[in-house]
Amino acid sequence: MNAQSINNLFKLEDKYTLQEGQIILSGLQALVRLPLDQGAADKRNNLTTAGFISGYRGSPLGGLDTLLHNQKHLLDEHDIRFMPGINEDLAATAVYGTQMADFFPDAKYDGVFSMWYGKGPGVDRSCDVFRHGNFAGSSRKGGVLAVAGDDGLSKSSTLPSAIEAAFYYLWMPLFHAGNVQEILDYGRYGIELSRYCGLWSALKVTTNVCDSFCTAEVSVERLNILKPDFEINNEVWTPSQNILLLPPYSLELEHEIIYERLEAAKYFAEQNKINQIFSHGDRDKIGIVSTGTSWYCMMEAFASIGIGEKDLAEAGIRLMKLGMVYPLPDNQIKEFSKGLERILVIEEKRSFIELFIREILYNETVRPVVIGKNDESGDRLVPADGELDADLIVKIFARVFQFKNDKISERIKQIDEAQSIVLEKSIVRQPYFCSGCPHNKSTQVVEGSIAGGGIGCHALAIYMERSNFGITHMGGEGVQW
Incomplete structure (x- = not known):
């Protein structure tokens, strides 16, 4: 086989554009492809939808924003907008807003499907937004998928994380991807489930999956997502959407979430054999x-x-x-x-x-x-x-x-x-700054003073004899004084 024939068989852009066959991509690249697949599926179903992506970088999703920026032209072609957030909860608030398009009679699209991303601590700080958005409900032709990156061994985090309990508290259905293929599959199921039951869906990914690089199967017919009628008291049920999050409406929505939306989510999972x-x-x-x-x-x-x-x-x-x-x-x-x-x-x-x-x-x-x-x-x-x-x-x-x-x-x-x-x-080696790093100089404290540690590479100063004292969560540096 010559170089020309190999080139005809494999192209780097296949990981985002190939519609039938086998592709090679990383876990993060699969998250870039996911909204493209959703948009393509909507077009096949005669839906005029747009996509929206927002979040905040952090391991194991640290490079996702760069990949999305690099594919801006491709996302634009498919009416998908990427807007990184100032922080995780403001990004989630923007996602919340996309589900309100149904309330405007002159809306350009049938719906907007949205993807939020953030690491474990980002989930923690965004719980209030998730809760409000989940109560208000997702659009029937939009849907929300929150992609949560868990760093279980604190490879690039101050603390180990496990986000399952947070999404249980929020009443958000949670999928767990064990490989790259499952990011593509469960991500699609998550968005369609969100449309079906009115809840925001979540997808857990870990460092090993995000950093992995492997093959995945793509096909128009790969996923036959079923959305059968769900009945309550012998009547076909559909989720409500209500942005009036005040009593008595919020209490009515609480009842709907617990006794209706979550039951619909279970039915969806059973019918689609997700487990x-x-x-x-x-x-x-x-x-x-x-x-x-x-x-x-x-x-x-x-x-x-x-x-x-x-x-x-x-x-x-x-x-x-x-x-x-x-x-x-x-x-x-x-x-x-x-x-x-x-x-x-x-x-x-x-x-x-x-x-x-x-x-x-x-x-x-x-x-x-x-x-x-x-x-x-x-x-x-x-x-x-x-x-x-x-x-x-x-x-x-x-x-x-x-x-x-x-x-x-x-x-x-x-x-x-x-x-x-x-x-x-085993050889014990203390973490240290890279050669030429400005933090090596900036973290040296004036004699007689102390400095509080913070999130980022400068946190390495805590390991050194530099009068650095403790560490806080992101954004809290200095307030502990």
Whole structure:
């Protein structure tokens, strides 16, 4: 194959423009493509829509704004406007405004679909805006997707984050992407769900997914998103939209969110099979539930000890992969649990999925034991801190499952030996400024004075003997005095 034929087969711009086939792109590039795919789908459905993107940079979404700026011409061609926010909550307020287009009779578009982005602390500071926007409701031909970047190991953050509880508090349906393909797929589902049930949707992405670079399948027919009629009291239901967020309207909207919109979200997830059950057998006794990157780490763990699909079936192990982690469809969880004696929930950070599964199954006459953060004896099992990986999950399997083979013992021995070598040969290197960095000079404090640390590279001064004292959240520098 010559250079010309290779050039005809592959072009760098394919990751954004190719409509049928296989593309190569990163997690962040998938977030650039996502609104383009949504706009194209709307056109195929004879909708005249526009797109809007706003947010604030921060790891693991730190480079997203640069990628969006670089594709301004392409976004403009598809009526998608990118306007970075001064901060996360003002960006979310701009997104909130896009859903009000329906209230104007001379609107240029049928609706505006919007994407907000920000890291974990950005979710924290934007909760009030999210809450107001979620109560007011999303447009039937618009929709909102909030993309939240979690930095679970504090690789580029002061504190580790886990955003699931925030979106539960806000009553925002939450998807969790475990790879680049799922950013494209769950992102589309999220926007369509927002239109369907009237709630803002959220998509969780992690550092490993955003920084990864892999292939993804794109096709006009890849996603057949179903939006069947949802009935309440034998009547077809549609979500309301109300920007009068004062009593009594706000109380009426609270009722609608809890008893109608969230139920519609569950129905949407069931009909579109966003949560999937694998290895389902009548003799299954153990079930495992996981999501996002933890699911793929779990599958890697199985592969590393020679456990395949046939072995799972023989061992009576049933699997459930959650694409939407909140709200969980009650019927699917009950179907999954039938006949099981135990359910193991593999998820990072504090219990979230585990708590909801327990709540759904609590009143069942026959129900399995649910374990996760602790086993049946109350001993710690799945860590609630740090990050999960395949090696750690192998050790969890060894404690939970009855099947034993030489590969499990051998693999655990390899893991322990590798970890001991790393610990023995680790070289401790204190973080320091890059050569020529102006912070190296500006963070030197006048003798007799002290300075408070802040968010950014200058925070490295805290590690040095420079009379720097403590650190605050972004925007709070100096106020602690």
